[in-house]
Amino acid sequence: MFNYFRRLIKALPLLALTFAGMMAAQNEEPALTCTAAEMAQQQAALAQALAAAANQMADDPYAALDTWFKTGAAAQEAALNCGYVPPDVATRAVGADVPRILNLLDEVSGDPLNGQLLYNSDTLACYGCHVTQAGEAAPALDGTYTRAEETRLHDPALADYTISQYLVESIVHPGQYVSPGYDNVMPNNYGERLSLQDLADLLAYLESQDGESPE
């Protein structure tokens, strides 16, 4: 018993440090992707738009509201471009900015089972083109991860790519690199249709496809 307490007391500083570390990690803010000067520039443009709206109010109040609305959207866009991560980031449309998406993916954890459901859903219809066997209209689902790692990333056009980067780009920006032997027919609007969480789930599913690639 005595030994137990002694061990506990010895461990206390370590526990306190771990706890402090966890608190620090929670308070950590995502890195800014634009400078304070760039922020000031964007702020000035937004202020100018609002001043224009104020001038419109007497003659055309509806046009003034329209400007408010658009300026609000532009302000959100500007904050996102400067690295702001909104609290509901997981459920928002993920967009098509690959470096930004790769950063944001740290905020969520992907569920491969849900990814499989999404992949086979009628709404996204990934499965409609990506059947399991090769030689069809699109690369096979089987071995997607292995193929990315062992074949695609050896293409000089993809030098310096990571697998995640390749997979994310393949989904939100399919025309950027068209897999050899296929046409550029994959819908290019998945960035608008998928939330960050959906994308993370799909990636977790694709990353589980690490068997033999039929190609």
Ligand code: HEC
């Ligand atoms: C209309 C058919 C079609 C649909 C729907 C489709 N894809 Fe594709 N996809 C393709 C084709 C064709 C290619 C190969 C050409 C290219 O790289 O764009 C491809 C390439 C890919 C690649 C790269 C595969 C490799 O071997 O390099 C991934 C990953 C991918 N698609 C994932 C998806 C996911 C996830 C969905 C659903 C959200 C989806 N695709 C929906 C046709 C489709």
